[in-house]
Amino acid sequence: MNARRCADVIVVGAGIVGAACARALAQRGLEVQVLDDYRGGATAAGMGHLLVLDDNPAELALSAYSLQCWRDWAPRLPAGCAYRNNGTLWLAADAEELALAAAKQQRLSTHGLDCELLGAAALRAAEPALRADLHGALKVGGDGIVYAPNVVDWLLAHEHIRRCRAQVVELDGAAVRLADGRRLAAGAVVLATGIDAGALCPELPLTPKKGQLLITDRYPREIRHTLVELGYVKSAHQATGPSVACNIQPRPTGQLLIGSSRQFGSRDPGIDGTLLARMLKRAVHYVPGLATLNAIRCWSGLRAASPDGQPLLGPHPHRPGLWLALGHEGLGITTAPGSAELLAAQLCDERPPLPVAPFLPQRLLPEAADA
Amino acid sequence: MPELYIDGQRISVAAGTSVAAALALAGDGCSRSALNGTRRAPLCGMGVCQECRVSIDGQRRLACQTPCRDGMRVETRR
Numbered sequence: 001m002n003a004r005r006c007a008d009v010i011v012v013g014a015g016i017v018g019a020a021c022a023r024a025l026a027q028r029g030l031e032v033q034v035l036d037d038y039r040g041g042a043t044a045a046g047m048g049h050l051l052v053l054d055d056n057p058a059e060l061a062l063s064a065y066s067l068q069c070w071r072d073w074a075p076r077l078p079a080g081c082a083y084r085n086n087g088t089l090w091l092a093a094d095a096e097e098l099a100l101a102a103a104k105q106q107r108l109s110t111h112g113l114d115c116e117l118l119g120a121a122a123l124r125a126a127e128p129a130l131r132a133d134l135h136g137a138l139k140v141g142g143d144g145i146v147y148a149p150n151v152v153d154w155l156l157a158h159e160h161i162r163r164c165r166a167q168v169v170e171l172d173g174a175a176v177r178l179a180d181g182r183r184l185a186a187g188a189v190v191l192a193t194g195i196d197a198g199a200l201c202p203e204l205p206l207t208p209k210k211g212q213l214l215i216t217d218r219y220p221r222e223i224r225h226t227l228v229e230l231g232y233v234k235s236a237h238q239a240t241g242p243s244v245a246c247n248i249q250p251r252p253t254g255q256l257l258i259g260s261s262r263q264f265g266s267r268d269p270g271i272d273g274t275l276l277a278r279m280l281k282r283a284v285h286y287v288p289g290l291a292t293l294n295a296i297r298c299w300s301g302l303r304a305a306s307p308d309g310q311p312l313l314g315p316h317p318h319r320p321g322l323w324l325a326l327g328h329e330g331l332g333i334t335t336a337p338g339s340a341e342l343l344a345a346q347l348c349d350e351r352p353p354l355p356v357a358p359f360l361p362q363r364l365l366p367e368a369a370d371a
Numbered sequence: 372m373p374e375l376y377i378d379g380q381r382i383s384v385a386a387g388t389s390v391a392a393a394l395a396l397a398g399d400g401c402s403r404s405a406l407n408g409t410r411r412a413p414l415c416g417m418g419v420c421q422e423c424r425v426s427i428d429g430q431r432r433l434a435c436q437t438p439c440r441d442g443m444r445v446e447t448r449r
């Protein structure tokens with residue numbers, strides 16, 4: 001392939017994951033070329049909730065490590081990134097959920113994370129806007145929120161990173177072909193195109209999980225923490241059928257960002273009004289006062305889900321020169337910094353900060369028959 | 372001819388005039404201020420863009436979708 005070598009590494013996709021990878025590589029002294037055609041992806045659609053999830057040890061390790069990265073970045077993030085370390089309250093609606101909260105506290109504490117079980121009275125004192133009959137909540141103090149699109153700009157503002165608007169139409173090892181016919185080569189190509197990776201690499205087992213969000217007008221601030229029902233874990237992992245869960249996030253502007261829904265198999269960006277209504281009812285069920293507020297926008301986005309729910313971070317097992325940073329599902333804004341460190345460490349032959357085995361692409365890409 | 376108040380200033384308009392049109396007739400034409408203080412004004416005129424959010428008698432309304440009525444108090448500075 002007669003391609004021009006343009007950098008040490010080409011990163012395809014300037015969502016939060018591609019941007020974090022570019023930054024991590026540039027910090028190791030590599031020259032990085034970032035390509036994105038501005039079609040837009042999940043990063044602009046997401047809620048920007050930075051949260052530790054603990055459905056399995058790999059997810060807990062990656063999200064906890066990433067949250068620490070976010071707290072380290074925090075003092076340097078420009079105001080437009082709207083970072084706040086406001087904490088998450090996992091709401092327990094009944095005794096069973098309170099037991100779930102206690103078990104979660106156990107797991108997170110073992111991992112050294114700041115969390116506190118609140119009883120009904122303490123919860124009411126912390127968030128008076130919540131319905132009065134909740135049994136309590138688990139407060140996770142290290143969680144936060146951010147406005148991800150502006151973080152992308154901050155991450156890419158680095159002397160070793162060049163950013164260029166271009167559509168990649170073909171991958172060829174450590175080279176790419178662009179829509180205008182040009183070919184660019186590098187020492188390695190990192191694919192970080194989110195759900196659209198399938199068009200370039202059809203063997204990847206990524207499926208879309210559509211989500212819908214709604215944001216209100218600005219109001220005097222009454223809610224401080226991000227409020228998530230503990231049933232979220234149940235509904236988020238329900239294998240079939242659309243699901244909704246209460247997720248209410250106070251933005252620094254005084255707006256409330258309300259989620260969330262999950263719908264398999266749809267790539268249609270249109271709003272499903274029935275599902276949106278179900279989602280809002282769920283939110284109003286927890287915070288009755290929401291019903292009187294005005295909404296100003298709603299939109300949808302696609303989460304790129306892998307079969308086991310964990311991202312693919314590392315070399316493509318059958319395409320030398322191609323590296324993958326994909327499949328971040330509903331947690332990619334949170335886990336971008338950790339994912340980037342895992343990818344950069346592998347690419348630069350360093351010792352990774354966490355075990356990489358659960359994230360290696362080869363676990364999901366069995367040997368080709370003729371390999 | 373409904374008579375209303377825009378930021379305390381009295382104005383009378385033809386029947387059927389929207390609050391957005393009344394804003395254009397009185398004051399700076401704007402409905403509200405963004406967080407950074409920039410003044411914002413109606414844009415689409417058809418209830419879609421939400422730029423014309425304004426306080427009318429203490430309630431948030433869309434100026435372009437609200438006809439003027441006698442005695443209305445429209446506040447663009449809160």
Ligand SMILES: Cc1cc2nc3c(=O)[nH]c(=O)nc-3n(C[C@H](O)[C@H](O)[C@H](O)COP(=O)(O)OP(=O)(O)OC[C@H]3O[C@@H](n4cnc5c(N)ncnc54)[C@H](O)[C@@H]3O)c2cc1C
Nearest residue numbers: 013015017041042043046047049168194211301332333334
């Ligand atoms: C409704 C919703 C809510 C969410 N809420 C949260 C949350 O609260 N917290 C959290 O941590 N995560 C959340 N997520 C998940 C998070 O948004 C994603 O995991 C994350 O943004 C994925 O980032 P990415 O960089 O991998 O992909 P993307 O952001 O999709 O970026 C891919 C980029 O690749 C570019 N691209 C694609 N194909 C090409 C091509 N051929 N050539 C050039 N460029 C190309 C696109 O323009 C795009 O910029 C949410 C997701 C959704 C949908």
Ligand code: FES
Nearest residue numbers: 414416418421435
């Ligand atoms: S001007 Fe667009 S909604 Fe009123």
